[in-house]
Amino acid sequence: MKQVRLHQNAPLETNNTFVLDNYASHHLAKVLRFAQGQNITLFNGDGYDYQANVLSAGKQCEVSILSRSFNSSESSLSLTLAQGVAKGEKMDFLIQKAVELGVSQIVPIFTQHCVVRLKGEKLKKRLQHWRKIIIGACEQSGRSIVPKLLEPLDFDQFIEQDFGRKFVLHHRAQKSLLAFEKTNQATIIIGPEGGLSEFEIQTAIECGAQPLLLGARVLRTETASLAAIANMQMLWGS
Template structure:
């Protein structure tokens, strides 16, 4: 397979561009691609560009070829509203959600979230998760980078999104996704933390008109539930 790389900046139409240091290091030093190797570059603004690697000493360039107007975005726009999870679970969720076609990821602080992030720590983690999303796009073929939205408390997020189609994953939910009608627009998929949603949060969701959804009779972990639901949504109304 030809290696794919995200180019941070607008790609011109033809000519040659210098590869950013991190990209050049990964291509030449890590993957050991030789001079003249074929590449695919995308800048996140749609489409992708065939290119040829040019190595000159310690610098690397890309000789640009034809732009291909290829899009691999799902017709169903799903925003994954994921309560913060511990360890590397959030990395896993972001990576796999991007592969499954999510439009955006909204990290939220829930009442029972063990992980607490604010200020500089939160900003650094968001930058890290955005890079996880970029790497996932490089791997899976997407040419647009899903947005990692700024972290906020879940009830603050809810106050601004009451009118949306909001599916809340919760054990004991009333119906499964198979019983839901096709959504009229974007879907928000709310996934709780390891300890689950609090009773107060569930009451707020109900009051806002959110739809409680159950994924079968088994209790799924936070890093499993959202991804399973994403796959179901794609199979029902997306591009599966």
């Protein structure tokens, strides 16, 4: 049976009992139908895995935390994805797979070609939804540090902030990743379905971003994002 991993937004200590939150308790007892006496893994974002034994599996599941071990799954590359907000499930998919591939943080950006414009309560609910996707991706992929999800920014706000060494993807760039020196920190800037505008690309370059070419073919935003992350991890991270 696959090892069950659950996130808890609370301090965890060995040799102590702990009551899982309502969502985790429901998932464990009602969805997984987990039996008393079995072991699970908990994590809270501190970089460690906590082995725990299920003492009771009901409306409120209680566990005994047995041990703590360092989780070595994080990449040596600190990678930020600055992603033009895509529509609906496409953005969900992007966030999920970016976390699985090891990004450190995600910055949703509103660009000229964004179809989606979120404000107020709709933005708040969407951010909550994306955070749940990030947690789920960490549980599935074995990560114990939860990537940060920053508040969405307009492109002109984002590009003026210091996010370290930036790379802006567009299909008319001249250099691939192989042409750049290795770095331990990088930010990938990618447009939504309609791509970045010529003005945005030029502005990014003028602000210090390196134009980056992934290949001879024009890629969809979700393909470009994941291909760029995977290539950077392979060359510069893990």
